[in-house]
Amino acid sequence: MSEERIRRDPRAERETRRARAVEAEEALAPAASESPSGRIRRDPRAERAARTGRAAEPVAAQPSAVPESESGRVRRDPRAERASRTGRATPVAPQPATPVPSGRVRRDPRVDRTAQRQATAARAEAAAPVKTVADPKFLILAVPDLEDARLSSHDKDVIGAARGLADAGGGAVVVLAFTGPEGVKDGLGEAGADRMLRFADASFAGYAPERRAAAVLAAIQALNPQHVLFPDTGVVGGDVGRRVAVALGDRAASNVQRVAPDRITRRGRGGRADFALAPPRVLLVAAEAADPVIDERYEARELPAPRTEAVPRVKDRGLAATDPATVPMAEADFIVSAGNGVHDWDAFHRVAAALGASEGGSRPVCDAGHLPRHRQVGASGTLVEPRCYVALGIAGAPQHLQGISKVERVVAINADAHCDMVKRADLAVVGDVQALMPALERIAKERRHGN
Amino acid sequence: MAIDVAVLVSVGRHPVSGRARRADADARAVELALSIAGANVRLIHAGDPGEPALRDYLGMGANTMTVLRMAPEADPVLPLSAHLSSMRPQIVLMGTRAEGGEDSGLVPYLVAQALEVPLVPGIVSLSLAGERAEMLQGLPRGRRRSLAASLPLVATVPVMAPAPRMSAFGLARRGTIEVKDVTAAADEARAAWTEGPARRRPKRIKVMKAASAADRVRAVTEMAAGKGKVLQNLPPDEAAKAIFDYLVAEGIVQAKP
Numbered sequence: 162m163s164e165e166r167i168r169r170d171p172r173a174e175r176e177t178r179r180a181r182a183v184e185a186e187e188a189l190a191p192a193a194s195e196s197p198s199g200r201i202r203r204d205p206r207a208e209r210a211a212r213t214g215r216a217a218e219p220v221a222a223q224p225s226a227v228p229e230s231e232s233g234r235v236r237r238d239p240r241a242e243r244a245s246r247t248g249r250a251t252p253v254a255p256q257p258a259t260p261v262p263s264g265r266v267r268r269d270p271r272v273d274r275t276a277q278r279q280a281t282a283a284r285a286e287a288a289a290p291v292k293t294v295a296d297p298k299f300l301i302l303a304v305p306d307l308e309d310a311r312l313s314s315h316d317k318d319v320i321g322a323a324r325g326l327a328d329a330g331g332g333a334v335v336v337l338a339f340t341g342p343e344g345v346k347d348g349l350g351e352a353g354a355d356r357m358l359r360f361a362d363a364s365f366a367g368y369a370p371e372r373r374a375a376a377v378l379a380a381i382q383a384l385n386p387q388h389v390l391f392p393d394t395g396v397v398g399g400d401v402g403r404r405v406a407v408a409l410g411d412r413a414a415s416n417v418q419r420v421a422p423d424r425i426t427r428r429g430r431g432g433r434a435d436f437a438l439a440p441p442r443v444l445l446v447a448a449e450a451a452d453p454v455i456d457e458r459y460e461a462r463e464l465p466a467p468r469t470e471a472v473p474r475v476k477d478r479g480l481a482a483t484d485p486a487t488v489p490m491a492e493a494d495f496i497v498s499a500g501n502g503v504h505d506w507d508a509f510h511r512v513a514a515a516l517g518a519s520e521g522g523s524r525p526v527c528d529a530g531h532l533p534r535h536r537q538v539g540a541s542g543t544l545v546e547p548r549c550y551v552a553l554g555i556a557g558a559p560q561h562l563q564g565i566s567k568v569e570r571v572v573a574i575n576a577d578a579h580c581d582m583v584k585r586a587d588l589a590v591v592g593d594v595q596a597l598m599p600a601l602e603r604i605a606k607e608r609r610h611g612n
Numbered sequence: 613m614a615i616d617v618a619v620l621v622s623v624g625r626h627p628v629s630g631r632a633r634r635a636d637a638d639a640r641a642v643e644l645a646l647s648i649a650g651a652n653v654r655l656i657h658a659g660d661p662g663e664p665a666l667r668d669y670l671g672m673g674a675n676t677m678t679v680l681r682m683a684p685e686a687d688p689v690l691p692l693s694a695h696l697s698s699m700r701p702q703i704v705l706m707g708t709r710a711e712g713g714e715d716s717g718l719v720p721y722l723v724a725q726a727l728e729v730p731l732v733p734g735i736v737s738l739s740l741a742g743e744r745a746e747m748l749q750g751l752p753r754g755r756r757r758s759l760a761a762s763l764p765l766v767a768t769v770p771v772m773a774p775a776p777r778m779s780a781f782g783l784a785r786r787g788t789i790e791v792k793d794v795t796a797a798a799d800e801a802r803a804a805w806t807e808g809p810a811r812r813r814p815k816r817i818k819v820m821k822a823a824s825a826a827d828r829v830r831a832v833t834e835m836a837a838g839k840g841k842v843l844q845n846l847p848p849d850e851a852a853k854a855i856f857d858y859l860v861a862e863g864i865v866q867a868k869p
């Protein structure tokens with residue numbers, strides 16, 4: 162949910178490490194004090210740390226320099242959270258090392274660590290350096306799908322592939338974004354865009370491949386990019402990309418598995434063979450063909466978008482209503498799922514229907530016969546990939562979480578604020594699910610159907 | 613009113629045994645063509661007329677097939693386009709991509725360009741309303757989009773379309789194959805490619821930058837936690853509203869204006 166992400170900054174980290182080493186040395190000084198016997202006591206661990214530039218703390222306790230995960234999420238600090246909940250603030254500034262009667266300086270490592278962590282976070286936030294390519298030798302155009310105005314992981318891979326091509330020879334990445342009127346929810350600069358071209362007009366939204374292809378062709382005309390990359394997705398990037406290639410008279414490479422400036426690999430023969438060839442101009446790139454850009458920020462400077470015109474011959478009449486109950490679990494778009502916390506099964510079926518979601522469940526509820534077996538989500542059930550997963554009264558056992566590992570939006574409702582499902586969720590409500598289900602049904606009926 | 617529907621079919625390969633068979637997506641295109649009321653279905657293949665797998669398509673119920681005889685791996689686009697230009701079908705269907713060669717998925721686009729007709733990719737159903745075709749396009753996650761276009765058109769059929777019927781042995785035997793010799797250019801660009809067996813890559817678990825091995829271990833073993841918002845002590849109505857607003861903001865459900 163939080164849009165504000167703290168990025169990892171290797172430079173800042175290095176600095177922190179150095180700072181920690183200095184501290185370790187300082188800490189060493191009093192430690193190497195004279196013991197009653199008159200012999201100097203040494204602390205080999207601190208010394209080693211000072212030498213190697215690592216902190217003397219055990220690894221696990223390191224204030225793990227900010228974020229970790231793929232998406233660069235901020236790590237939570239349960240201790241700090243608890244403190245803020247209980248109204249007891251965690252000390253922020255490093256307290257002055259107080260001399261104790263013995264004359265030795267006593268330090269509180271816990272306070273030190275907190276302060277360090279905050280300092281690192283602040284620095285990482287402030288100093289996330291924006292990389293710029295001022296005078297590119299050539300341009301690489303990437304056209305992400307941006308479904309639901311978000312960069313999918315496939316989109317990020319494609320921009321990552323473009324980044325690789327650009328970085329190999331001093332080029333720059335231009336991302337062409339059909340943003341829709343509301344704009345993109347993810348940062349294009351964080352994904353690796355040096356420049357961006359935005360087409361925000363509503364006429365590019367929905368299924369508009371002819372208009373989109375015309376826009377990409379206009380951009381190619383204006384910028385003359387060396388390569389144009391699309392995600393090779395069925396009816397979005399794969400469709401527009403092929404239209405562009407055919408219009409250019411270019412023999413696009415599709416299902417591209419690896420990208421390098423002089424050679425690409427594409428898959429054929431029903432997935433049984435790889436072909437290696439010199440890259441054509443248009444590349445339709447498979448998912449995971451390249452790694453996405455992480456922990457970096459590029460300029461994403463906006464370029465003026467060329468005007469385009471196309472008369473669409475295919476008319477989009479919107480999404481057709483499909484019955485969520487008939488869609489197989491693995492294909493479901495939106496799942497409302499019940500666990501042992503759900504007791505009122507009528508209310509559950511009603512809320513799922515009111516939201517227009519497919520039903521799912523954890524293993525115990527399928528074992529108990531509340532839901533049919535094919536509705537079970539998890540390691541021994543179905544691995545699901547909906548755009549959104551609402552977990553009602555599900556604890557979040559590892560076997561269950563495995564089943565939703567690819568889901569990008571998880572909503573949890575649970576009585577236990579500390580269960581793993583709440584930790585996994587993008588939005589979590591702590592409370593009684595029996596009381597919440599009718600309320601959610603009511604609001605869904607009011608606002609979706611107007612009654 | 614009879615309507616001419618041409619289906620371009622290719623020879624597929626069984627993904628495990630590698631044996632020649634009807635191509636999965638092409639067979640679904642034939643199925644879809646046979647489901648159109650009043651359609652006069654014509655099958656067309658460019659390649660070797662002696663290929664036994666072609667009879668699997670005839671066994672589905674279309675009784676003739678035209679084979680444009682050409683060398684294997686020659687470029688089929690020009691002969692196919694020329695043949696279709698003279699035949700002028702109102703609808704041309706084919707699988708989204710082949711499964712035995714380059715599998716580029718470009719052929720439908722090239723054919724549509726040559727015929728100067730609109731192309732509709734990924735359809736799972738088609739019905740006619742006068743001179744218009746109304747279609748459902750298959751999207752990931754079980755969603756369907758409703759599209760309309762006027763005839764003539766080219767459309768592709770994905771593997772998520774309804775499953776094809778079985779091939780009946782008697783029909784397959786009785787069906788006739790008309791052979792037409794065509795000249796097709798050899799695919800010269802292709803000669804410069806090198807081909808090898810597909811290299812399977814391990815699925816990516818996590819993308820990260822790590823300073824040390826310890827970081828890497830931690831990143832894959834630790835639970836990704838804490839990106840979310842946690843709402844506590846809200847009355848049910850407000851909590852429900854927060855959830856509904858989130859679902860609307862993320863485009864999961866649509867609210868009536």
Ligand SMILES: Cc1cc2nc3c(=O)[nH]c(=O)nc-3n(C[C@H](O)[C@H](O)[C@H](O)COP(=O)(O)OP(=O)(O)OC[C@H]3O[C@@H](n4cnc5c(N)ncnc54)[C@H](O)[C@@H]3O)c2cc1C
Pocket residue numbers: 499500501502503522523524525526537538539540541542543553554555556557558559560561564574575576577580592593594595
């Ligand atoms: C080999 C193996 C394979 C497995 N495969 C799967 C699998 O595929 N799928 C699967 O789901 N499980 C699987 N499991 C089981 C798994 O380990 C868990 O036991 C199971 O997922 C727990 O289900 P649960 O969360 O619904 O129930 P519980 O663990 O009982 O959790 C219930 C949750 O509901 C909350 N709750 C209770 N009352 C309320 C209330 N009134 N309001 C709100 N919240 C409330 C509780 O706080 C708790 O978090 C497998 C186990 C094994 C050993």
